[in-house]
Amino acid sequence: HDDRYEALTPELLPERLGALDALTSRVGSAEGWQVEEVGDGNLNLVFIVRGQGAAVVVKQALPYVRLVGDSWPLPLTRAFFEHEALVRQAARDPGRVPEVLHFDRTQALIVMEFLSPHVILRGKLIAGERVEGVAEALGRFCARTAFYGSDLSMNAENKKADATLFLDNVALCDITEQLVFTDPYCKAERNHHTPELAPIVASLRADEAVRDAAQFMLIRFTAGPETLCHGDLHTGSIMCTDTETRVIDPEFGFYGPMGFDLGMLLANFLMAYFSQPAHRDSPDEMQDWLLSVVMETCATFENEFARLWTEERTGILFPARLGHGEAALRRLMAHIWNDAMGFCGCEMHRRCLSLAHNADFETISDTGLRARLEARNLEMGRQLLVARGQVPDASALVALAHEYNGK
Ligand code: SR1
Numbered sequence: 001h002d003d004r005y006e007a008l009t010p011e012l013l014p015e016r017l018g019a020l021d022a023l024t025s026r027v028g029s030a031e032g033w034q035v036e037e038v039g040d041g042n043l044n045l046v047f048i049v050r051g052q053g054a055a056v057v058v059k060q061a062l063p064y065v066r067l068v069g070d071s072w073p074l075p076l077t078r079a080f081f082e083h084e085a086l087v088r089q090a091a092r093d094p095g096r097v098p099e100v101l102h103f104d105r106t107q108a109l110i111v112m113e114f115l116s117p118h119v120i121l122r123g124k125l126i127a128g129e130r131v132e133g134v135a136e137a138l139g140r141f142c143a144r145t146a147f148y149g150s151d152l153s154m155n156a157e158n159k160k161a162d163a164t165l166f167l168d169n170v171a172l173c174d175i176t177e178q179l180v181f182t183d184p185y186c187k188a189e190r191n192h193h194t195p196e197l198a199p200i201v202a203s204l205r206a207d208e209a210v211r212d213a214a215q216f217m218l219i220r221f222t223a224g225p226e227t228l229c230h231g232d233l234h235t236g237s238i239m240c241t242d243t244e245t246r247v248i249d250p251e252f253g254f255y256g257p258m259g260f261d262l263g264m265l266l267a268n269f270l271m272a273y274f275s276q277p278a279h280r281d282s283p284d285e286m287q288d289w290l291l292s293v294v295m296e297t298c299a300t301f302e303n304e305f306a307r308l309w310t311e312e313r314t315g316i317l318f319p320a321r322l323g324h325g326e327a328a329l330r331r332l333m334a335h336i337w338n339d340a341m342g343f344c345g346c347e348m349h350r351r352c353l354s355l356a357h358n359a360d361f362e363t364i365s366d367t368g369l370r371a372r373l374e375a376r377n378l379e380m381g382r383q384l385l386v387a388r389g390q391v392p393d394a395s396a397l398v399a400l401a402h403e404y405n406g407k
């Protein structure tokens with residue numbers, strides 16, 4: 001059975017993986033294992049294997065989209081890309097991603113460190129819990145991965161070979177191309193939205209400037225291979241304690257714009273922000289904190305990127321012999337920011353309009369209230385798409401969030 005893929009179950013797992021040193025060295029022999037399937041994401045199986053007072057995670061890809069079922073096949077190769085991305089991220093921002101203990105390409109499975117007592121960040125934000133240092137950790141992660149995977153840092157030959165390798169992550173990119181940039185702006189089979197949003201949805205879909213801007217962001221997504229992006233950096237791909245932040249799940253890894261991950265992440269902080277009034281009677285404090293996280297994430301991104309630009313430029317871009325200074329860095333940062341704002345707008349739209357919604361809004365049972373909060377989010381997303389040039393920095397982004405939250 002070793003050379004044929006087989007989806008695991010908690011019952012099968014000890015028999016299939018019981019001989020693996022990567023597991024037994026951490027959790028003892030298979031007879032003592034307790035195995036639980038805990039995957040609550042859209043795509044994969046996730047098992048926690050406990051034994052001898054320790055635990056590891058076994059993540060296995062399914063040959064289809066878990067959320068939809070076997071009517072939507074999805075290649076197992078995504079586990080390969082996740083593993084490749086994890087290895088690179090671990091080198092570029094040490095300690096930020098889970099340690100990989102074992103990878104099996106045929107079985108599409110990764111054995112990795114069990115993060116405990118970490119929980120998914122999205123759940124913490126809905127519960128009104130703050131995480132110390134979250135903005136610094138994520139701003140640094142975005143800056144380091146953007147910089148080290150790009151032609152600012154990598155040797156050109158290696159970068160081209162790596163970009164070519166990740167070009168094969170076609171199916172996962174296709175999901176983003178459809179669900180993020182296209183489906184939200186038309187009638188599509190898998191779309192759904194809160195019924196009370198119908199007039200806004202109709203007006204967004206009739207707005208040619210919005211559809212146009214989203215397609216231009218799609219051009220940036222498909223034809224801007226600047227760096228290795230995480231590809232799915234939402235608050236469900238981040239696990240935290242009250243003081244520690246880790247990034248998981250880079251199976252959507254692809255070569256794309258340096259502003260992609262930052263823009264997606266900011267959108268998810270903003271959706272947490274807009275949804276707060278439904279989750280607590282006095283949302284102000286949590287909302288203020290979320291906007292401070294937006295500010296701090298951007299400031300850290302900028303500072304870390306500037307530091308790397310100054311101290312570690314070794315690639316073909318802006319070589320020292322051309323004598324570029326501060327002004328060039330500022331122009332590059334503006335380019336990254338402009339992309340980030342466009343991606344941010346698309347992500348804010350798709351989480352309310354296409355297939356994969358987020359719990360921040362989805363868990364609001366009063367659909368009238370949900371629609372009012374989603375409407376603020378959708379309108380701000382529209383503004384980011386069509387007029388992102390008028391949002392030159394994080395302060396302007398936060399001012400816009402205040403404005404739409406008051407509507
Ligand atoms: C069919 S997959 C839907 C979404 O889940 C993933 O986490 C990505 O965000 C994707 O767009």
Ligand code: MG
Nearest residue numbers: 041232237249
């Ligand atoms: Mg995921």
